[in-house]
Amino acid sequence: MTASEMPHGGKIAILGAGAIGQLFYHQLSAHGLAPVLMTREASAGSQALEFTDLNGETIKRQAQLIDKSALASCELLIVCVKAYQVEEALQPLLGALSADTHILLLHNGLGPHLAIAPHLAGRGLSLGTTSQGALKLGRWQIKQTGAGLTQLGHGLGPRLTESLRQALLEAIDDSEWCEPILPMLWQKLAINIAINPLTAINGCRNGALIEDQYRPTILALIQEVLAVANAEGIALEQDRLTERVYRVIQLTASNYSSMHQDIHHGRQTEIEAITGYLLSRAAVRGIDTPANEAIYRQLKSLEQGG
Ligand code: PAF
Numbered sequence: 001m002t003a004s005e006m007p008h009g010g011k012i013a014i015l016g017a018g019a020i021g022q023l024f025y026h027q028l029s030a031h032g033l034a035p036v037l038m039t040r041e042a043s044a045g046s047q048a049l050e051f052t053d054l055n056g057e058t059i060k061r062q063a064q065l066i067d068k069s070a071l072a073s074c075e076l077l078i079v080c081v082k083a084y085q086v087e088e089a090l091q092p093l094l095g096a097l098s099a100d101t102h103i104l105l106l107h108n109g110l111g112p113h114l115a116i117a118p119h120l121a122g123r124g125l126s127l128g129t130t131s132q133g134a135l136k137l138g139r140w141q142i143k144q145t146g147a148g149l150t151q152l153g154h155g156l157g158p159r160l161t162e163s164l165r166q167a168l169l170e171a172i173d174d175s176e177w178c179e180p181i182l183p184m185l186w187q188k189l190a191i192n193i194a195i196n197p198l199t200a201i202n203g204c205r206n207g208a209l210i211e212d213q214y215r216p217t218i219l220a221l222i223q224e225v226l227a228v229a230n231a232e233g234i235a236l237e238q239d240r241l242t243e244r245v246y247r248v249i250q251l252t253a254s255n256y257s258s259m260h261q262d263i264h265h266g267r268q269t270e271i272e273a274i275t276g277y278l279l280s281r282a283a284v285r286g287i288d289t290p291a292n293e294a295i296y297r298q299l300k301s302l303e304q305g306g
Contacts, residue, residue, distance in 0.1 A: 011075040012164075013038055013066060015089060019134035019258075020106065021080035022142045024172065026051040029061055031171035035078075036064045040089065043067060052143040063140075071096040076164055078104045083273030086112035094119055102160050104128055104152065108192050108258060109273025110185055111280075113155055124158035127181050129188040131248050132173070133206075133255040146206075146252035149174050151188070153181025186234045187241060190225040192274045193292065194218050194245045196259035197299045200269065203260070207253025210246070218245065220291035228278055231285040263302055271299050 012028060012035040014021050021037070026049070028035045037047070044067040052058045071077070071093060081089045086107060097103075104126040105113055113127055131148030150172045154160070160168075169175050178184045195206055198214060209218065222242055229236045262269040275296045282289040 011073065012036070012078065013071060013074040013076070014078045014080055015039075015093070016079065016081035016085075017042070017140075018080065018082070019136045019142050020130065020132070021078075022049060022051070022136075022140070023132060023134040023144060024078060024080060024106070025049070025063060026059065026061065026142075027173060028168075028171045029063075030059075031167070033167055033171055034064075036066045036070065036074075038066050038068075038071070044070065047140055050138075050141040052137075054144050054147060068093060068096045071101070072098050074098070074101050076102045076104060076160070078106060080106050082268075083107040083109040083112050083270045084268060087115045090116055091119060094121065094123075097123070099123070100158070102126065102158070102164070104160070105155070106130060107273070108188070108196070108270050110189055110277045111273050117156055120157060122157060124160060125155035126152055126160050127155040127185060128152035129185055130172075131188065131191065131252070133252045135256070135261070145255045147174060148248065148251055149176070151176055151178045151181065151184040153178040153184065155181065183234050183236070186225070186229045186232075186236060187244060189274065189277065190222055190229075190236070190241055191245050191248050192259075192270075193225055193278060194221050195249060196257045196269075197271065197275060197295045199257040200259040200263040201295070201298050201302060205253065205260075206249050206255045206257055209249050210253070217291065217295075218242075221295065224282070224287075224289040224292050225278060227287050228282045228285060228289065231287060232281060259299075266305075269299065269303055271296065271303065275299070 014025050014035050015038050017037050017039045042065050045065050047063045047065050049061045049063050102124040106128045130150040133146030135143050135145050137143055226236050259269045275292050
């Protein structure tokens, strides 16, 4: 069977071939969905990829890279770029998509969906989040570093078709469809707020945060998320959220968080869509968030080389 003869073959495009984009590429490919990949820098063609799974087994795949001209036939575009790149990466492509291409945003943090919503021209938008961990070993070589829940759900406009929804849930390990999705995205925001800046500032793996010395800070960060989320009409429960944060710390213990990796490689971080989003909503609601403000300042100074 060729890719175009497979159900959805070539119809799912993944925009962004970072660690998470490649991880989803491999998970969808393993289920015969024959996705295609699109990146800013690589031109259309065939590309050898290498993936090491959680059992240490290495699988090689030949990926089809596409350019803008091939987007018109895509049913679904999964956007796996960093939060701060979503608007810039997506806007120039919208005109190349068909009127009914569905878009799925998968990034850490919150905010970009609000920026792109006015430009969707009636297209459907789904939102998602993943706690799976992956590390780039080379440009086209990744290793899965942690298992974790992936939650997807409806955002705006027309809904993702039932067959694509089922296909994604079958292909992505430990995934679920959630309605409404916003409370799940807030929970993931809390996980990223608690883990990412602390691991970047302290130069440690996620697992180090289990130590008692970090507990008061983690609890203060979570309490501030709860206060802002509640003011936004999102009811989160403190004990369950704290337990979930610590479960992710354990499940991804050997991981370097994405923010740690960004700081380590001198790249821009997702702090604006993570802690920054919380601070902006806290300002609108008139809520004090001193723990997050302190962490935000430290991270920004680190990002600027301080
Ligand atoms: O950003 C990350 O690194 C991940 O979202 C998570 C879940 C914190 C695991 O490292």
